[in-house]
Amino acid sequence: MPWAAGHSREQTAGFLARCERDWATGDAYEYAITADGLTVGSCGLIRRIRHGGLKIGYWLSPTRTGRGLATSAAAALTIQAFALPGMERVEIHHAKANIASEAVPGRLGFTRVESRPASPTFAPAGSKANVIWRMEREALRSREWKRRLSPQEAPGVGH
Ligand SMILES: CC(C)(COP(=O)(O)OP(=O)(O)OC[C@H]1O[C@@H](n2cnc3c(N)ncnc32)[C@H](O)[C@@H]1OP(=O)(O)O)[C@@H](O)C(=O)NCCC(=O)NCCS
Numbered sequence: 001m002p003w004a005a006g007h008s009r010e011q012t013a014g015f016l017a018r019c020e021r022d023w024a025t026g027d028a029y030e031y032a033i034t035a036d037g038l039t040v041g042s043c044g045l046i047r048r049i050r051h052g053g054l055k056i057g058y059w060l061s062p063t064r065t066g067r068g069l070a071t072s073a074a075a076a077l078t079i080q081a082f083a084l085p086g087m088e089r090v091e092i093h094h095a096k097a098n099i100a101s102e103a104v105p106g107r108l109g110f111t112r113v114e115s116r117p118a119s120p121t122f123a124p125a126g127s128k129a130n131v132i133w134r135m136e137r138e139a140l141r142s143r144e145w146k147r148r149l150s151p152q153e154a155p156g157v158g159h
Contacts, residue, residue, distance in 0.1 A: 019044075029080075033060065033073050040064040043073040045081050045090075052088040054081045058104065065100070071107050078108065082140055092133045105133035109145055 007015075022028035030044035041060035049055050056077050058070045074092065081090045092110060094101035105112075110133035117130070139145055 031073070031077075033058070033064075033069055035064060035067075035069060041069065041073070043070070043077060045077055049089075049091055052086055053091060054084075054087060055091045055093060056081070058101075071104050074104050075108055078135055078140070082137055088137050090135045093130050096131050102131065102133075105135075108135070109139065110135045111139075 019028070019030040022030065026047065028044050028046045028048075030042060032039045033041035033043055041058065041064060043056065043058035045054045046057055047054055056074050058073055060070055078090050081087050090110075092101075092105040096115065112131065113134045114132040115130070116132070
């Protein structure tokens with residue numbers, strides 16, 4: 001991502017300070033994704049959708065893609081989101097051109113519910129739309145979802 005490539009020490013410190021503030025206010029819950037003792041990405045639950053819902057975000061170091069880490073992280077966050085009081089839905093939003101991001105909710109059985117024009121602040125250059133995937137609380141109870149989240153299907157998901 002362009003913003004990640006140019007991340008200075010000061011920007012990283014600012015990001016971490018914002019994460020702490022967001023945890024304190026409950027606006028967002030950001031986590032590190034780790035592998036082999038290193039921080040290789042980040043993921044989080046963000047309270048920026050309408051009441052009763054949380055949005056999941058994720059990114060990985062380009063050296064750690066292709067191993068299921070983002071999918072496992074999104075699965076763990078989905079379970080965590082529904083453990084919070086009053087949560088009825090979890091969403092994943094991405095730019096239409098972001099095929100790698102799109103595959104994550106697809107693998108986890110989210111339903112693609114919307115494709116809409118992107119807001120200028122969200123969309124990376126060249127993308128035309130935001131796509132929204134949603135998981136309702138009810139779906140989490142299904143046998144299929146439990147199978148998808150089993151350790152064999154999604155290694156790295158904490159239970
Ligand atoms: C979006 C992003 C995190 C996706 O990364 P990713 O590596 O494709 O996703 P995962 O870590 O879940 O890995 C999935 C890949 O691992 C493979 N894989 C291996 N083991 C797996 C497992 N146990 N479970 C799931 N997938 C597994 C999958 O087949 C898939 O490979 P494929 O792309 O060849 O089909 C990454 O592209 C990124 O950081 N992009 C920039 C930031 C960004 O766009 N964030 C999203 C904003 S909305």
